[in-house]
Amino acid sequence: MTKVGFIGLGNMGVPMAGNLVKAGYDVTGYDLLPANLEKAAARGVKSAESADAAAKDADIVITMLPAGKDTIAVYEKTSVLSVAAPGAVFVDCSTIDVASARRAHELAAKAGKLSLDCPVSGGVGGAEAATLTMMAGGSQEAFEKARPVLEKMSRKVVHCGEAGAGQAAKICNNMILGISMIGVCEAFNLAEKLGLSHQALFDVASTSSGQCWSITSYCPVPGPVPNSPANNGYKPGFAAALMLKDLLLAQEAARSAGVATPMGAEAAQLYQLFVATGNGGVDFSGIIEFMRGKTSAGQS
Numbered sequence: 001m002t003k004v005g006f007i008g009l010g011n012m013g014v015p016m017a018g019n020l021v022k023a024g025y026d027v028t029g030y031d032l033l034p035a036n037l038e039k040a041a042a043r044g045v046k047s048a049e050s051a052d053a054a055a056k057d058a059d060i061v062i063t064m065l066p067a068g069k070d071t072i073a074v075y076e077k078t079s080v081l082s083v084a085a086p087g088a089v090f091v092d093c094s095t096i097d098v099a100s101a102r103r104a105h106e107l108a109a110k111a112g113k114l115s116l117d118c119p120v121s122g123g124v125g126g127a128e129a130a131t132l133t134m135m136a137g138g139s140q141e142a143f144e145k146a147r148p149v150l151e152k153m154s155r156k157v158v159h160c161g162e163a164g165a166g167q168a169a170k171i172c173n174n175m176i177l178g179i180s181m182i183g184v185c186e187a188f189n190l191a192e193k194l195g196l197s198h199q200a201l202f203d204v205a206s207t208s209s210g211q212c213w214s215i216t217s218y219c220p221v222p223g224p225v226p227n228s229p230a231n232n233g234y235k236p237g238f239a240a241a242l243m244l245k246d247l248l249l250a251q252e253a254a255r256s257a258g259v260a261t262p263m264g265a266e267a268a269q270l271y272q273l274f275v276a277t278g279n280g281g282v283d284f285s286g287i288i289e290f291m292r293g294k295t296s297a298g299q300s
Helices: 013-022 034-041 051-055 068-077 098-110 123-129 140-151 165-193 198-205 240-257 262-279 284-291
Strands: 003-007 026-030 060-063 089-092 114-117 132-138 154-161
Touching: 003 013, 003 051, 013 026, 013 034, 013 123, 026 034, 026 051, 060 140, 068 098, 089 098, 089 140, 098 114, 098 165, 098 240, 114 140, 114 165, 123 132, 132 140, 132 165, 140 154, 154 165, 165 198, 165 240, 165 262, 165 284, 240 262, 240 284, 262 284
Parallel strands: 003 026, 003 060, 060 089, 089 114, 132 154
Antiparallel strands: 114 132
């Protein structure tokens, strides 16, 4: 049986690890917070007392951590790379900067291990339902070896290219998402002022040239898409603080590559303002309330 070590059992990691248990894998997990270990244990994930213990003899080691520095710390300051099984694949599902992702690949290669940077899209709902999209960067060998495990947590797994390509795909995708959500919010605000109902705009835009995921799957106003966060007080979903993180990563990458992304920069600035007013834990679609002049999303 393939043995999986899972390091980082937060809102995404717990359901992802749980889905691997459901698929029949032997999963041992570690997290700094005992409460997260308990949540994972309730889904059949074995608890480890350290990152090293989670990775010991594992064939696949998955990390799902907040930032690049955390991934690098696990790779550099613990023994995970040496205690994993010979030929193990290290899969970092965190969303981090491209430079840190490439550094992680270098550390894995130095230790004689295969590696992938493999961020995910789909949020907590996708993690729960195993319908994530996973974007992998790394060698074809690493991808093919990890693919069976990745497919148990996702609906689609894409090999995007060599080291860092997964992170590049993720930040480009989420820059599109952040920009499009702001455009959709502006359109619904304008429609309201012009006396057009939410449903009327949705019925037109969702089936014509304005169609996009931010309308059809995640409409930022209550009503047209019943399962969107707008119908649940803008509870995430995908928190605004995480959208800001991805937009800032995109801007960092754009500066490094010498690429102008004026719309991405504007989206990042707007989400910075939204988060700075206490909305970091609100779903990112709640920025429509901020655009209406409300301090907090959902405020009457």
